[in-house]
Amino acid sequence: MSTQPLRIALQKSGRLTDDSLALLKDCGIKLSVGGRKLIAPASNFPLEVYFLRSGDIPAYVADGVADIGILGENVVVEKQANVEQLMSLGFAGCRLSLAIPRGETYTGWDYWEGKEIATSYPNTLKKTLDKKGIKASVQTISGSVEIAPSIGLAAGVCDLVSSGSTLLSNGLKEVEVLLRSQAVLVANPNRSEAQQGILDRLLFRIKAHLAAANNKYILLNAPNDKLDTISALLPGMKSPSIMPLGDSGWSSLHSVVQESDFWDRIDALRAAGAQGILVLPIEKMIV
């Protein structure tokens, strides 16, 4: 009996599309994507891709039309659909923020009392206002939210921000962050054993890819009398590999360092006496 493929919903066209497809490619999954196809099967993995609007993905996954999906966490929160959030994927970072005209003085949450706020995220905004005990009027609009104050539709906006240049060019300033978001993998909570098996294989590959992207392979030379200090700065996956150099009194250390504190660690290694430091990208990392 042939295995039923796992169905994954991806954004058809937009900010998430390229990174979502690149992630599957980095997981070694080959798709026949082309033309205007809405469904693309993988040729070397039991996966079938459905291309949908990202706003529709929570409902499709919750209803079981797709088994899993990739979309912004902001949409998962807003749609309140019955989906399980499996993991963050590290791209499409943004925040959902409140913004007001630059010339206005912001006085904190009380500022919003009795005011009108334009947004495409009414559920998330209303929930936050309720939590803060603020009574404001939420105007739901589906696009070009940032022009609402200048046309007299609202006192402020609640919209997604990444670089901040859209707010700037519309004469607005960010005053509160409601939510920080990135792309996430979600799943229908009711999975068969077979679907779970395919999902586990996919998760294993995604984790290996993300771990590799967040780490670097490092090689360096260390004087033997400094080995303990330098090794302590290189916890790696277990501990560094240490090999004697031809030059007596010196050793070569190999390890893995995290991207997040990479430069601080390099500074500490140099200060501790490390020399000839080489840093290489990692293709995949199985932890």
Ligand code: PRT
């Ligand atoms: O697919 P569908 O049509 O349903 O969705 P969509 O129109 O919302 O898609 P798209 O491609 O615009 O956004 C998809 C996802 O990308 C969002 O749900 C977020 O998770 C994520 N994302 C990351 C962003 C941004 N950054 C972003 N900056 N989505 C939208 N923006 C917009 C924002 O609304 C504002 O208009 O970009 C503008 C602000 O950008 P900056 O850089 O000027 O601050």
